[in-house]
Amino acid sequence: MHFTINGQSHDVEVDVRTTLLDLAREHLGLTGSKKGCDHGQCGACTMLVDGRRVNSCLCLAVMHQDVEITTIEGLGRPENLHPMQAAFVKHDGYQCGYCTPGQICSAVGMLDEVKKGWPSYVSDDLSAADFTDEEISERMSGNICRCAAYPNIVDAIREVATGEDREPVQRAVEEVHA
C-alpha cells in the first residue's frame, strides 16, 4: 500500500486490518500519535487527514492511500515547534503528556473548523459563532486528559487562536466573578 504521511511517501506491505494509528506507530516508527482507548473515545490518536482531524484508530489504512496524512511529527519538530506545540509548552498544557499529541493535532484541526465558520453545540448563533472558552471546551470534548490539564490546554489554544495571553491567576479571578 502507498501512503503520504507528513509529506513523505511510503510503500509498505500491511495487513488489511491495520489502522492508520498502527500504520504510523508499528510500521513507520511515528510513535507520536498515541493509542489510548483504540475505540475513538479518547482522542489520543488524533491525526489530520487532508487537514481534517480524525480518530486514526478508527481509520483503516487501506482506505487512506491517496490522502495527505499529518501526525504530530509533521506539525513541528523540537527545534522548530508549531505555534500550537509552543503554546502547550508555554502554558503547561499537560502533565503526563500522553494525550498531548492528540490534543495538539485536534486543536490545529479545530481552529481550521472555526476559520471555516463551523458552529458548535454551544454556539447561540449557528451562523456566527463567538470564540469563547466554552466554545473551546465543547469543540475539544473529543480529547480526554486524565491529568485534567484542561484549563491550561484552553489557555494554550486561546493564545494561538486570539493572541490573548491570560495568566492563570487572572483567569481564576475572572471565573470567580463570572
Add this chain to the structure above:
Amino acid sequence: MKLFDYARADSAEAAARAGTGEGTRFIAGGTNLLDLMKLQVETPDKLVDITRLPLDGIEERDDGGLTIGALVPNSDLAADFRVIERYEVLSRALLAGASGQLRNKATTGGNLLQRTRCYYFYDVATPCNKREPGSGCAAREGHNRILAVLGTSDKCIATHPSDMAVAMRALDAMVLTLKADGDRRRIALGDFYRLPGDTPEIETVLEPGELITAVELPAPVAGARHLYRKVRDRASYAFALVSVAGVVAMEGDTVKSAALAFGGLGPVPWRDPAVEAAIVGKPATDATFAAAADVLLADARGFGANDFKIPLARRTLIASLRELTGK
C-alpha cells in the same frame, strides 16, 4: 479483529450488487463499524468501501427542500448554511452528537445505521438477542440505565443512539436507496426502522445489498421555531438519556403545527402523532404540554435503573414546548 476481504466500489450499482454477499458490509466513515469489529461484535467476511462514490453533495430540491448525499460527513452537514437556515434542529442535533473528530468521519447514511450502545450488545461474553438471536437479554435485569422505556419487547430494550436521526424524524425525512437489482426506493424515515419485537437483530427495512444513497428533507415549515434539547450525563460527548427534536409553528397563542421526535427513549427515533395531536390547535399552556407528556408516556415502562427516564422525558418535553412556543 477477524480477517476480511476488502473491495472498493466504483459505482453505487456495483456496491449494491456486491453488498448482497453473505457477511458483506458497506464501510464509509467506519466510526461505528470498526469499533464493533475490534470487539468482534461485527465480524464481516467482506467490506465494500463506498467512500469513492459520488454521494457527497447537498443539492437543492424544487420544493425548497434538500437532498443530502449519503456520504456527506456529519460535520459538513451541520455547518451547511442551508441546513442552518432552514433546518436548525438538524444542525443542532448533529452538533450534539459525538466529537469533532467523529463528526468529520461519520456519514449521513452511516449515522442512520449506527448500532445501539447497550453495554450487553457490546460485551460478547453476555447474552444479547440483537447480537446473537435467541441468546437472551442481559439488559432487562442488568445495567439498563441508558436503555429504552418505549417500544421495547421481551427480546430487547436497546435504544437507537443517533441524534441526527431524531431531528430527521421530526423533519419528515425520506431515505433514498438503491437495491442490488437496480431498483430505487424512497422510504419515509418513519417506516425505515423496525421495532425489536421478536427479531431485534433486524433494525431497518433495508434488504441485503440495499445501499442508502441520500436523505431528502422536504421544504421547511414556514415560520416554525426549531429546537434540539439533549439531556445527558456529561455536558458534551455523551449519548442522550432523553432528547427532544421539535419544529413548532404558532398562530397567536395557539399551536398551529408541531413535529416532535425523541431520542434515548425507544429502540427507534421515536415519534408519536398522538403527542402532536394533543398540542395542535390548543393554547400553548402548561396544561396542554402536560397532556402531551401524558400521551407520550402512557405506555412507558422502565426496567429499574432506567425508571428515571419517564419523569425526565416528561419534564424535558414540557421544557422544550415552553421554549418552542415562546412561553
